[in-house]
Amino acid sequence: MTALQMWWWEHKEQVIRVALNVARVAAGAAILGGLGYGVARYRLPHCGGWFRPPCVACPELAGAIAARSAGQYDQVAKMVADGLRAEPNRPCWRDFEKQFDAPLELTVKPTYLPGRKGVGAPAPELLRLTTNDPYYLLVTPRAKAYVYLFQVDSDGNLTVIFPNKKNTASTNPLPPGEQRIPGTTHFLTVGPRPGREHLLLVAANWEIPELQRIADAGAKGQGVDRKELGRELLARYAIEEKYEYPTPGRSRHFELKIDSLGAPPQVAEK
Numbered sequence: 001m002t003a004l005q006m007w008w009w010e011h012k013e014q015v016i017r018v019a020l021n022v023a024r025v026a027a028g029a030a031i032l033g034g035l036g037y038g039v040a041r042y043r044l045p046h047c048g049g050w051f052r053p054p055c056v057a058c059p060e061l062a063g064a065i066a067a068r069s070a071g072q073y074d075q076v077a078k079m080v081a082d083g084l085r086a087e088p089n090r091p092c093w094r095d096f097e098k099q100f101d102a103p104l105e106l107t108v109k110p111t112y113l114p115g116r117k118g119v120g121a122p123a124p125e126l127l128r129l130t131t132n133d134p135y136y137l138l139v140t141p142r143a144k145a146y147v148y149l150f151q152v153d154s155d156g157n158l159t160v161i162f163p164n165k166k167n168t169a170s171t172n173p174l175p176p177g178e179q180r181i182p183g184t185t186h187f188l189t190v191g192p193r194p195g196r197e198h199l200l201l202v203a204a205n206w207e208i209p210e211l212q213r214i215a216d217a218g219a220k221g222q223g224v225d226r227k228e229l230g231r232e233l234l235a236r237y238a239i240e241e242k243y244e245y246p247t248p249g250r251s252r253h254f255e256l257k258i259d260s261l262g263a264p265p266q267v268a269e270k
Helices: 003-043 061-069 073-086 091-101 209-218 226-242
Strands: 106-112 126-129 135-141 146-152 158-162 179-181 195-204 252-260
Touching: 061 073, 061 091, 073 091, 106 126, 106 195, 106 252, 135 146, 135 195, 146 179, 146 209, 146 226, 158 209, 158 226, 195 226, 209 226, 226 252
Parallel strands: 126 252
Antiparallel strands: 106 135, 135 179, 146 158, 146 195, 195 252
């Protein structure tokens, strides 16, 4: 028997034990590596490949993104169809199409407290409220969604409800599940001047930069032309109305009409 054979017979149990431990460590590392790769694959942009920034492989996609931001949804659909027809296996076009065509499931439930008494009651299609009748919305997206909510009073002045840190800590995109807007410690109220007010909501699977710009400008407070912002919002809202849900890829919109009765009559004390 050679020296090598003798060494093997004397140490084979230790060698096998070390080999098994190394195999276990390697298997664990492979599992962790696979999980890490899976998370990265899920979380990072797919557009130009697993670890490339969005649209590196598809510079022409920038045009579709710009058209979508402007609400030119018919043009976006054509650009996506043309892109997939030219290069059907391009991952960025497939990912963009998937997001654009994904149905947005979202419910909006207005709730108000007449006279600030009792529990919230579901709001009718047309509310008639005084300044003493607070209300709020329960917004429930099925999946994450970008939500923009504004109030336009009878004079055309715009107030930003969401996203607005003054009303709620939540921000876009909203996660799935019921969300109270404004937050649990806040309520919405009509203005003291009688007239028709409108609560306008737009939601989408993607960010809408123009609405975000209006929200940012309106949330600044002083020095803001709220009438001009109101006109800009109504112009964009008309575009969203043109593409009525459930047309694939289009945003959801919701309007609540409110007749403001102003301040309630004062009851004289006896």
